[in-house]
Amino acid sequence: MSxxxxxxEHRAADFAVAPGGGSGDALWSGVWKRFKRNPIARYSFxxxxxxxxxxxxxxxxxxxxxxxxxxxxxTFLPIFRSYLVKIGLAQWPPELxxxxxxxxxxxxxxxxxxPYLPTDIDLTxxxxxPSPKHWLGTDRLGRDVLAGMIHGSRVSLSIxxxxxxxxAMIGITMGAIAGYFGSWVDLVVxxxxxxxxxxxxxxxxxxxxxxxxxxxxxxxxxxxxxxxxGIARFTRNEFLKIRNLDYVTSAIALGVxxxxxxxxxxxxxxxxxxxxxxxxxxxxxxxxxxxxxxxxIGVPAELVTWGSILHEASSATFAWWLAVFPxxxxxxxxxxxxLVGEGLREVLDxxxxxxx
Amino acid sequence: MSLLEIHNLKKHFPVGEALFSRNKAVVKAVDGVxxxxxxxxxxxxxxxxxxxxxxxxxxxLRLIEPTDxxxxxxxxxxxxxxxxxxxxxxxQMQIIFQDPYASLxxxxxxxxxxxEGIEIHKLAKGRAKRDRVMELLHQVGLxxxxxxxxxxxxxxxxxxxxxxxxxxxxxxxxxxxxxxxSSLDVSIQAQIINLLQELQxxxxxxxxxxxxxxxxVEHISHRVAIMYLGKVVEIAKSDTIYRDARHPxxxxxxxxxxxxxxxxxxQRVLLEGDVPSPVNPPSGCSFHxxxxxxxxxxxxxxxxxxxxxxxxxxxCHVFGPIKRA
Numbered sequence: 001m002s003x004x005x006x007x008x009e010h011r012a013a014d015f016a017v018a019p020g021g022g023s024g025d026a027l028w029s030g031v032w033k034r035f036k037r038n039p040i041a042r043y044s045f046x047x048x049x050x051x052x053x054x055x056x057x058x059x060x061x062x063x064x065x066x067x068x069x070x071x072x073x074x075t076f077l078p079i080f081r082s083y084l085v086k087i088g089l090a091q092w093p094p095e096l097x098x099x100x101x102x103x104x105x106x107x108x109x110x111x112x113x114x115p116y117l118p119t120d121i122d123l124t125x126x127x128x129x130p131s132p133k134h135w136l137g138t139d140r141l142g143r144d145v146l147a148g149m150i151h152g153s154r155v156s157l158s159i160x161x162x163x164x165x166x167x168a169m170i171g172i173t174m175g176a177i178a179g180y181f182g183s184w185v186d187l188v189v190x191x192x193x194x195x196x197x198x199x200x201x202x203x204x205x206x207x208x209x210x211x212x213x214x215x216x217x218x219x220x221x222x223x224x225x226x227x228x229x230g231i232a233r234f235t236r237n238e239f240l241k242i243r244n245l246d247y248v249t250s251a252i253a254l255g256v257x258x259x260x261x262x263x264x265x266x267x268x269x270x271x272x273x274x275x276x277x278x279x280x281x282x283x284x285x286x287x288x289x290x291x292x293x294x295x296x297i298g299v300p301a302e303l304v305t306w307g308s309i310l311h312e313a314s315s316a317t318f319a320w321w322l323a324v325f326p327x328x329x330x331x332x333x334x335x336x337x338x339l340v341g342e343g344l345r346e347v348l349d350x351x352x353x354x355x356x
Numbered sequence: 357m358s359l360l361e362i363h364n365l366k367k368h369f370p371v372g373e374a375l376f377s378r379n380k381a382v383v384k385a386v387d388g389v390x391x392x393x394x395x396x397x398x399x400x401x402x403x404x405x406x407x408x409x410x411x412x413x414x415x416x417l418r419l420i421e422p423t424d425x426x427x428x429x430x431x432x433x434x435x436x437x438x439x440x441x442x443x444x445x446x447x448q449m450q451i452i453f454q455d456p457y458a459s460l461x462x463x464x465x466x467x468x469x470x471x472e473g474i475e476i477h478k479l480a481k482g483r484a485k486r487d488r489v490m491e492l493l494h495q496v497g498l499x500x501x502x503x504x505x506x507x508x509x510x511x512x513x514x515x516x517x518x519x520x521x522x523x524x525x526x527x528x529x530x531x532x533x534x535x536x537x538s539s540l541d542v543s544i545q546a547q548i549i550n551l552l553q554e555l556q557x558x559x560x561x562x563x564x565x566x567x568x569x570x571x572x573v574e575h576i577s578h579r580v581a582i583m584y585l586g587k588v589v590e591i592a593k594s595d596t597i598y599r600d601a602r603h604p605x606x607x608x609x610x611x612x613x614x615x616x617x618x619x620x621x622x623q624r625v626l627l628e629g630d631v632p633s634p635v636n637p638p639s640g641c642s643f644h645x646x647x648x649x650x651x652x653x654x655x656x657x658x659x660x661x662x663x664x665x666x667x668x669x670x671x672c673h674v675f676g677p678i679k680r681a
Contacts, residue, residue, distance in 0.1 A: 246459035249419050250522065254473040255446035268463045 034347045041343020047336040055153045062147035064117045065101055066109035079112075116144035118151045118304035127319050137321040139312045145321060148304040149329055155305040156286050156333065159220050163285040166224025168278050171231030176262050178232070179239025190236070193229045201226040201288065209297035219298045223285050234277045238270035272348035276341050283337035290330045306330050358392040359530060359562050360416070365389045365425035367408070367415045371635060383634045385411040386422070387586035390661065393530070398556065398563040400577030400594070402570055402609065404631055408586040409566045410454075413532040416564070417449055418442060429530070447477050450523035454535035456515035460507035466493070466518055467503040473526040492521040496551060513544035520551065530562045537572060549576055570613050574598060579667065582606045585634055585642040588661060592668040602668075602675040604647050641673065649674045 036042050054061065065078035074093075078101065084090035101109060114135065122142030130137045136145040178189035205222050212218060242248060243266060251265045292298030293307025294314070301308075306326040313322035366389075368382040385408040393399045403409045415422040418434055427434045429449065437445065450473075453459035460469055471489045474480050480488045490500055496517040507515060516536060523531055533552065537545040553576060555561060567573050573580055574594060581591040582605065590603040601607050608625040627646050632638050638645050644654040653673050662676050663669040670676045 246453040246455060247461040249414070250451065250453065250459055250519070251461075251472070253417060253419055253446060253449075253451045254522070254526065255443040255476050256472065257443070257476075265461055265464075269461070 031344075031347050035343055038343050038346065040339055041346075044336040044339035044343065047332065048340055051153055051157065051333060051336070054150060055157045058151050058154055061112055062114035062116060062118070062144070062150040063112045064115060064120050066111045066115075068110040069101065069104075069107060070109070071095070071104055071107040114144060114147050114150065116147040118143055118148035119302070120144065120147070127316060130321050136325045137319065139309065139319070139322055140316060143304065145309060145325060148309050149306060149326055152305040152309065152326070153329070153333075155216065155299065155303060156289060156330075159216065159223070159289040160282040160286045160337075162220040163223035163227065163289075164278055164281040166221060167228040167281055167285075168231055168274075170225065171228035172235050172267070172274060174228065175232035175235025175237075176239055176267065179236040180243055180258070180262050180266065182240070182243070186236070189232075193232060196226065196229045199226060202291070205288070205292060206295070206297060209292070214298055214300045216299050216303065219289060219292065223288050227281060227284060227288075231274060231277045231281060234273045235270060238273060239266055242266045242269050273345075276345045276348060279337060279341035279344060283334045283341070286330070286337070287334050359395040359430065360391075360393040360564075361426075361428040362389055362391045362416065363426040363428075365412065365415060365427060366423045367411050367420060368423045381635050384408075384586050384637065385634060386415055387637075388425075389583075389586075389588055391581060391588065391591070393562055393564060395529070395562055396556075396560055397578040398565050398576050400573035400580040401564060401566045401583060402568065402573050402580060403583035405568060406631060406634070407583045408634070409568075409583050410534050412583070413451070413534050413564060413566050417446075417451060417532060419451070444477075447473075447526045448528050449530045449532070450526065450528040451532040451534060452516075452519050452523050452536045454538050456512050456519060456539065459519050460515055462507055464506075465503070466498075466505050466507065466510075469507070469518060470521045470525055473522065477526055479526065489521075489525070492524055495524065495555070496521045497547075512540055513547065516540060516544075516548055517551070520548075520555070524555065524559070527559070528561070530564070533563055533565045535567050536565075538567065538569065545572065552576065570609060582609065585632065585637055587642065587671065588669075589643065589671045590669065591661070596668055600668075602670040603643075603672050604649050604675065605643050641671075 035045075059079060059082075060067070063079055065082055067077065067079055069076040069078050072095065076096065078096070081090055081092070085092060101107075102111075102115065116134075120143060122138070125134075125138055125142040126140050128134050128138040128142070134144050134146070136149070138144055139148070174189055174192070178186045178193075201223070204226060205219070208218065208222055239262075248261060248265055251261050256265070289298065289305070290307035290310070293305045294310045296308070296311050299305055299308070306329050309322055309326040310330075313319060313326075316322060365386055366384070367386040368384050371381045371383055387408075389412055391399070401409050401412065411420060414420040416427055416434075418427075422435060425435070429445070432445070434442065434445065464472075467486070467489050470492055471485055474485050474488055479485075486503075489503065493500065493502060498514065498517055498521065502510075502514075502518075507518065510518065520536075536552070537548050540548060549572065552563070556563060563576070565573060565576055577594045579591065580594050580597045581588050582597075582603065583589070584605050590597070590601065590606045592600075597606065598610065601610055604625070605627075608627050611625040625648075628648075629646050632642065632645060638655065640653070640655040640657055641647070641650075641659050644650045647654065651674055657673075659671045659673045659676055661669045661671040664676075
């Protein structure tokens with residue numbers, strides 16, 4: 001080689017754009033493309049999306065108020081109006097205040113597919129078998145099981161997401177600090193991980209529930225504050241790996257602050273395995289919440305959740321519908337999250353790529 | 357006063373360190389290096405892989421915290437600076453990396469990569485910053501439409517140009533070039549080296565040019581330092597090294613450079629054995645087990661880097677300027 005070629009030559013040469021163009025978002029669209037190719041993961045993802053929609057539109061799927069009501073020559077949209085009443089923008093007209101919409105004389109109404117709220121107690125119809133009236137039967141107080149399950153999905157999902165959101169915030173921060181600073185910081189934080197692992201979450205929750213009034217927010221916080229270790233470990237490992245790459249060194253050489261290096265340069269590149277552990281964490285949190293509700297602690301008694309319906313079944317073993325349907329809901333939900341998580345892992349982990 | 361002066365710089369890495377173990381083994385990656393770099397010159401740093409040349413480059417910039425020694429940059433000791441002072445100082449000294457695939461953040465656009473230093477040091481904002489980045493891209497031979505692209509859309513040579521533009525963004529006076537062409541095709545190597553030389557002339561830059569390739573270093577360097585097992589064994593002006601190498605290791609390195617001349621019979625100096633482990637370096641002169649000229653003293657005492665003229669230093673008992681008994 002003779003590096004004495006004309007120095008202007010380099011301006012023209014060397015401009016072949018590497019294949020696989022597009023933008024950096026191409027990385028995520030590639031992930032989605034490969035994820036879709038795995039049918040199990042794809043259908044699980046649809047199940048998760050379906051649960052989301054059910055939770056989002058629970059009021060429109062199971063409600064004791066009709067969508068549309070024509071009564072005394074006036075028309076109402078009671079479900080929508082109930083939202084407005086809740087935020088104080090409207091009031092019920094006196095003739096509709098605290099009435100049972102199903103028993104209004106001479107009214108025409110269009111009800112949701114499940115015309116009950118989970119809180120509608122009907123003591124005349126306890127432990128009813130599944131029937132056209134109550135699709136999945138009723139419980140000890142005559143509450144509709146399907147309505148309870150539809151509204152209970154909100155509790156499950158919100159606990160899953162909020163608890164894991166808290167866990168992700170703590171875990172990513174802890175893991176980032178341990179992996180980025182290394183040496184004695186890593187040593188101290190890693191020991192903290194081990195201490196956290198040694199705390200039995202479940203017994204802590206039972207203890208707290210015994211000492212404090214049951215609250216869904218408290219449950220979220222405790223699950224979040226005790227389940228971040230897995231996320232933290234993944235984050236730490238990724239940070240350890242990426243921290244020594246040249247682009248991180250070059251950011252440090254430019255004088256970028258530690259916090260910016262951690263969250264702008266390393267974290268976006270470390271996110272893939274963290275996302276997997278977050279998705280798996282949601283499944284775990286849902287399971288913990290169901291177990292707590294089954295034991296009758298954690299969430300207030302008046303709140304119907306999948307676990308609390310199961311709890312009813314434990315004292316009424318003949319009412320098989322109280323055990324089977326919420327049990328299946330928990331099973332399917334947790335399984336769907338796990339399979340989505342596994343599917344993501346296969347797509348995001350280069351070591352598993354090409355095995356299938 | 358030199359732009360950069362290094363005294364007795366050491367970097368020892370602990371190996372197999374257990375929490376409570378007493379005897380910690382260390383790798384002496386850089387083991388007492390003295391160097392000075394003058395303003396506007398290129399100092400080539402040559403050695404086999406694993407001799408500590410990259411570690412030295414990074415220890416100078418405190419990208420790796422040195423174990424011991426002093427580094428004076430523009431008369432200020434970098435190693436006693438606080439992190440804050442150091443961050444300001446980083447504007448003056450930059451680094452270009454070997455692997456153009458690992459040295460660019462895959463999730464940042466070229467414009468953001470090149471503009472980051474400008475932003476951090478508040479050199480320009482908004483429109484002015486964008487113009488400055490465009491100017492830098494142009495200077496390294498890239499085009500304006502590359503501003504919004506991502507690194508994976510570029511070839512190795514182009515990526516290296518982006519890395520150079522990033523380093524130039526903060527208008528440094530000193531750049532550590534850590535094997536900037538070693539992973540490129542030969543034809544592109546020449547382009548990048550020409551670019552670096554062009555930029556040096558235009559911006560009055562000072563380079564520490566690290567390479568394992570003597571041909572590359574010969575072309576770009578004013579002076580060359582040869583490293584072996586964490587120490588500088590010979591340093592001289594570029595033409596002196598190639599004409600009048602003294603240290604047996606330097607001679608062996610030189611004889612390994614292929615010469616495109618069919619008629620010339622070359623005598624090759626073959627090194628016996630491998631590079632010894634830096635965990636447990638040989639006694640005395642660390643090169644003595646592989647040296648065909650070794651004397652009795654060589655495994656006893658370590659030869660210091662002695663200068664026979666102002667610019668030519670050799671660390672060898674046999675071929676050094678001062679003969680010892």
